[in-house]
Amino acid sequence: xxxxxxxxxxxxxxxxxxxxxxxxxxxxxxxxxxxxxxxxxxxxxxxxxxxxxxxxxxxxxxxxxxxxxxxxxxxxxxxxxxxxxxxxxxxxxxxxxxxxxxxxxxxxxxxxx
Amino acid sequence: xxxxxxxxxxxxxxxxxxxxxxxxxxxxxxxxxxxxxxxxxxxxxxxxxxxxxxxxxxxxxxxxxxxxxxxxxxxxxxxxxxxxxxxxxxxxxxxxxxxxxxxxxxxxx
Numbered sequence: 001x002x003x004x005x006x007x008x009x010x011x012x013x014x015x016x017x018x019x020x021x022x023x024x025x026x027x028x029x030x031x032x033x034x035x036x037x038x039x040x041x042x043x044x045x046x047x048x049x050x051x052x053x054x055x056x057x058x059x060x061x062x063x064x065x066x067x068x069x070x071x072x073x074x075x076x077x078x079x080x081x082x083x084x085x086x087x088x089x090x091x092x093x094x095x096x097x098x099x100x101x102x103x104x105x106x107x108x109x110x111x112x113x
Numbered sequence: 114x115x116x117x118x119x120x121x122x123x124x125x126x127x128x129x130x131x132x133x134x135x136x137x138x139x140x141x142x143x144x145x146x147x148x149x150x151x152x153x154x155x156x157x158x159x160x161x162x163x164x165x166x167x168x169x170x171x172x173x174x175x176x177x178x179x180x181x182x183x184x185x186x187x188x189x190x191x192x193x194x195x196x197x198x199x200x201x202x203x204x205x206x207x208x209x210x211x212x213x214x215x216x217x218x219x220x221x222x
């Protein structure tokens with residue numbers, strides 16, 4: 001299994017600002033993903049973080065709004081840009097050696113005022 | 114659209130009983146299915162995976178898969194109050210996991 005940590009664990013941000021969330025895995029993993037979980041909802045995949053190349057975004061999510069970096073096999077960042085209250089959510093990083101074995105980080109709880 | 118459907122519940126069962134959680138999926142291409150448990154305020158935790166038709170048992174948990182009916186279920190035997198959580202069903206479509214909205218389970222002492 002993989003142990004995943006995220007920073008920050010929570011934040012309160014002002015409209016129009018940006019927040020970068022960090023995801024650290026305790027071992028090298030092939031796959032890393034970023035999800036959003038809005039209140040009372042399930043997880044929605046934002047993008048697959050690809051090591052050394054541009055992330056692969058799901059329908060409805062764009063790079064300008066959610067730029068992602070993955071400089072190596074243990075670390076990734078997600079930036080939520082030009083935030084609005086609708087971006088208030090829990091952002092979760094997951095990782096694993098394959099799509100089938102994903103382990104989740106503790107999440108970042110974001111509130112945008 | 115690839116969808117995973119779950120009854121949101123809450124499903125309430127007495128301690129010691131069997132809890133039955135159900136899930137249907139729309140993408141016939143999906144071959145791998147997963148059950149995650151999510152406690153309130155916590156991140157999802159993988160508890161079971163199933164890839165073949167039939168039953169798969171792990172301790173008090175049994176996952177059941179019927180690909181013809183596009184149906185996945187999770188049985189929890191001898192339910193404990195500590196099992197109270199939201200259970201998320203997920204189907205692997207291509208490289209991405211599609212999650213259902215989850216079923217809230219409450220095990221009463």
